[in-house]
Amino acid sequence: MTRWPTRPDPPRESTTPLTAPELTEAECRRCGTYIAGLDGRYACGVCGWVNDHAEGHRRLPRADEDPDRPARGRRRPRRPQGPPPGSPPESPPGA
């Protein structure tokens, strides 16, 4: 029988660049349901009430701090190639 050495799991904070949000609880200010939120930001699943993001205990991560943000240049505006149908063709300047 082989006994593998047990190693403790590293704390999650060390692997994630952003601090993990803290679980907080409060009552919905509209319907009074006991709801859980993150860092003081709540969204009630019963009545749909949400509090302002500024009421959070911590600032929100910026877009460039989001690890799931799509790479730069991947977003492409959907524009048809060439002039739209029905418009007169472009005339050269000075003509």
Ligand SMILES: [Zn+2]
């Ligand atoms: Zn509610």
